[in-house]
Amino acid sequence: MKYLMLVCTDPSYTPGQDDGAPDVEDWVTEMDGKGIRLMGNRTRPASDATTVRVRDREVLLTDGPYAETKDQIVGFDVLECGDLDEAIEVASRHPMAWAGMIELRPFWPDDED
């Protein structure tokens, strides 16, 4: 089961809340090695983002993210896990789960419309 793992900062971050968090390189190495992390990368911040919409056949572009979320996406990973509990365990060991927040989105199933 594949999950999109969205890595985000937390606007209410207080210094010290992620003391003792795991090291990100260790996390990547471990999850790559286990075949859990299929790919991933940091992404540039919202200021470098572009939103694309097509309305009435017209391509509309907006500078920045469309969603009015205060959460900032700073990276993503694609995970292959047996079930949600495994994905949760993997995500909880990423340092950004401590300093920010991580959203887990299951992929759309292949056999459904």
Add this chain to the structure above:
Amino acid sequence: MTDQVKDRIAGIYVDGWSRIVATMIRLTGGAWDLAEECTQDAFAQALQKWPESGVPDQPLAWLTTTARHRVIDRMRRASTETAKLREVAALDLEPSPYSSDSEIPDERLELMFTCCHPSLSLDAQVALTLRSLTGMSTAEIARAFLVSERTMGQRLFRAKQKVAHARIPFRVPPAHLLPDRLPAVLHVLYLLFNEGYGDPRKARLCREAIRLARVLTALMPDEPEAHGMLALMLLHDARRPARTDAAGDMVPLAEQDRSLWDQAQIATGAAICERALRRRRAGPFQLQAAIAACHATAPVADQTDWPQIVGLYTRLARMAPSPIVDLNRAVAISMTDGPEAALPLVDAIAETGQLNDYYLLHATRADLLRRADRTQEAADSYRAALDLAPTDAERRFLRDRLRLL
């Protein structure tokens, strides 16, 4: 004869529904709707056939086998894809273990933990728990929560979708996750109990909550918090007949007619609580049950062991801090040390602002001020409580208190 059979089927349904649904969910790899429908079909067939053939010796095995045949049948008809056909064929070849009731594994614990997975919203957890563990219909559940059947149907649909799409595993969580996951199950069950406790129209929710609590303690006998929660439910439930008077108004604990309390149930609840505490793994439910036991085992209000209650609230406050626990502790201290000792504690809670809109904060302060003969201030607090009281019964109660000042 037929009525007897129908009664027996109704009796089997009480636990049988969830047992069979759980087994079908696991067999189908998580097809909840299919599991429910085929379980429904099995009971329908029993209603049709058993009046003539008689109730089988192993009724659960009969029903589970019937449900399983229906599942295989429907899965076969629903798909022509090779992968799915292989799945169905694998199911078919599995030797059926259902020759005797005692051989059928009880997978209701798996079901409970799945329904109460923390990635589901609380509403979804509650709805799923009721639907799959009590066999209440969507319409019945909707009525219990005062929403439309359509709304509840959508809630259930979305919850099951999430379980399937996010792949919430159908299992009892491994030991290292239990400390996080068991409280969620207890929370849902206690929420159900509370929902049904105050409202006679919702008495069924109370009964189902107690029944599920018993199932949970039977399946997890080494979890003292589960026993603590069951004890707490039994102790509250035992006092229910005395909680309201003929007019439907609330009767405070100190004024309740204790002859209306179910003493046998109180004794049971107190014993369960005590046994749980002896394991020396105290938790919030056990402590709350111990407090409830102090109240319920006092022959008259004046003989309530208030010092012990203070001690228990102090422990509870350390374990599960909350302003409501602090408030209740203050009330207990007013009984051991007088209202003047408790008022500063209540003022400190009020200062944090956390309970400003909670009518019981003001009602409690009013009561303490009344007992301290500070009548004018008491009246002010009663009025503040009146503004915030959520029901007619509570408003009547507060108006009475105001009048008697």
